[in-house]
Amino acid sequence: MPFINVKLAKGRTAEQKQQFTEAITKAAAQILNVKEEWVTVVFDEYERDNWASGGTLHSIKFGEGFGKMGAE
Amino acid sequence: MPFINVKLAKGRTAEQKQQFTEAITKAAAQILNVKEEWVTVVFDEYERDNWASGGTLHSIKFGEGFGKMGAE
Amino acid sequence: MPFINVKLAKGRTAEQKQQFTEAITKAAAQILNVKEEWVTVVFDEYERDNWASGGTLHSIKFGEGFGKMGAE
């Protein structure tokens, strides 16, 4: 505890996920008063065909592929 | 807001997901009193080995592969 | 199947939730090729203290209470 689930577009490297995990885990330990070893972080990565906002799939909005293009 | 997560068997086309997203998003805007651009829809697609009902995996119930066969 | 989880701010009536459920369920049956009785919809309602966007809790952004005020 806590258990943190991060849903995001596919395309981040393991290094980015590791850095983000570390930042979250430290913040949880300091602010939420838990031990670092209690914190679990899991990532759910989404293809653009499986994420939509404003009524439109991101594969249609931004094209196929990944990365920061427009409002993803 | 709202954030809508749709868990379903693999096998729908991007076109079906787009149509469903549109329908959900419009319904949310009309009925729940939100703007369309606030609505997020994400799809989690499942292999039949990872979905079970009544105590039996769907890969055993319906065979491998996808699509509407029996009670999926 | 499908299993649809709707996360949203507290404050909708049972009637709104029923209408939204109906709309989603019909759309699923027509577009995703499933029977209406297979569709499950569950609502997770959030206090403004438990929903944040852009780094700020909605209780701070919009005040306590519920309803459509600003960008929720």
Next chain:
Amino acid sequence: MPFINVKLAKGRTAEQKQQFTEAITKAAAQILNVKEEWVTVVFDEYERDNWASGGTLHSIKFGEGFGKMGAE
């Protein structure tokens, strides 16, 4: 109802998932007072790059690949 979501490291066989599903479903029927056919179980399987505990991705802690090595 109930709807049971199992998040775990990739690497279990369909047979293990079937046995676990059966065990959960029977336990639900006996203890929670539901019919077996109401119980749904879905598995989310994670690569080690997408699961972290104590601030470290499991791909870093345990190496690439799957299976029971160390504290996974």
Next chain:
Amino acid sequence: MPFINVKLAKGRTAEQKQQFTEAITKAAAQILNVKEEWVTVVFDEYERDNWASGGTLHSIKFGEGFGKMGAE
């Protein structure tokens, strides 16, 4: 790991939840090859206004209140 999320109608006692947790945890240890202390189980309990199947909220299908009445 694993992390198991059980979504169900409100109305079970702490005793039932404890028994079910034990059964799941033992089954996970035996079948999925994990240690019991790695298994986390969390329950999300739903009011009937927040759970719908076949297009109808359970508060409409089964009335207000909880417990095993009809197909819940």
Next chain:
Amino acid sequence: MPFINVKLAKGRTAEQKQQFTEAITKAAAQILNVKEEWVTVVFDEYERDNWASGGTLHSIKFGEGFGKMGAE
């Protein structure tokens, strides 16, 4: 995007949640290459009757009430 769901024991103040939200959101912007306004954070708070580890509900392990006592 991203959408971050934090499941934790009940008992944190709105101030703690706000600080944690800020920390996560900034880390996401810096490390994952997204804009702060795209980041959503939602908290699911659990009673000890609804969270179990190692086969035992936390209400049994730690007693009723909240806060950092033992391994929560």
